Amino acid sequence: MIFLTVGTQFPFDRLVRGVDRAAGAGEIRDVVFAQVGIGGYKPEHLQWVEQLDRGTFIQKVRESRAIIAHAGMGTILTALEAGKPLLVMPRQRKFGEAVNDHQTAMARRFAALGHVLMARDETELPRVLPAIASFRPSPRRATGDGIVRRLRIFLDKLGRPGHGLKKPDPSA
Numbered sequence: 001m002i003f004l005t006v007g008t009q010f011p012f013d014r015l016v017r018g019v020d021r022a023a024g025a026g027e028i029r030d031v032v033f034a035q036v037g038i039g040g041y042k043p044e045h046l047q048w049v050e051q052l053d054r055g056t057f058i059q060k061v062r063e064s065r066a067i068i069a070h071a072g073m074g075t076i077l078t079a080l081e082a083g084k085p086l087l088v089m090p091r092q093r094k095f096g097e098a099v100n101d102h103q104t105a106m107a108r109r110f111a112a113l114g115h116v117l118m119a120r121d122e123t124e125l126p127r128v129l130p131a132i133a134s135f136r137p138s139p140r141r142a143t144g145d146g147i148v149r150r151l152r153i154f155l156d157k158l159g160r161p162g163h164g165l166k167k168p169d170p171s172a
Contacts, residue, residue: 067087
């Protein structure tokens with residue numbers, strides 16, 4: 001089973017419609033179970049629900065062979081933790097799917113690291129879909145290096161005059 005999820009905050013009919021068309025055309029041979037959100041498009045070739053509770057969502061992730069999703073951080077990290085192949089298509093502000101285009105930048109970064117496959121839009125989706133069958137995500141290895149670097153920058157800024165750090169008053 002392939003699990004399609006679009007998150008819960010905004011509609012994402014472009015992704016749902018694209019996967020539904022691919023399933024209808026036989027480009028996806030697996031059963032697709034979809035969490036389609038509150039959009040207006042209702043799939044014809046997928047098993048679907050609008051919303052899932054957190055427990056059922058996690059269960060669907062575990063049961064799936066692969067996941068197709070928006071490029072939300074929570075979904076990406078959940079798929080990586082489960083070791084599931086993930087194809088993401090970022091929401092775009094110009095279509096009213098998000099308040100900004102942060103998902104595009106995030107999807108590009110995670111794709112460059114080998115963690116996800118990325119389709120930039122619904123026209124690219126049919127070309128990328130076949131790759132999900134053989135895709136193995138590169139494991140995410142969090143290191144402390146980035147955190148340490150950001151903390152140093154933060155502390156350096158705090159130590160500059162006028163940025164909030166004052167020497168303790170020994171008489172207090």
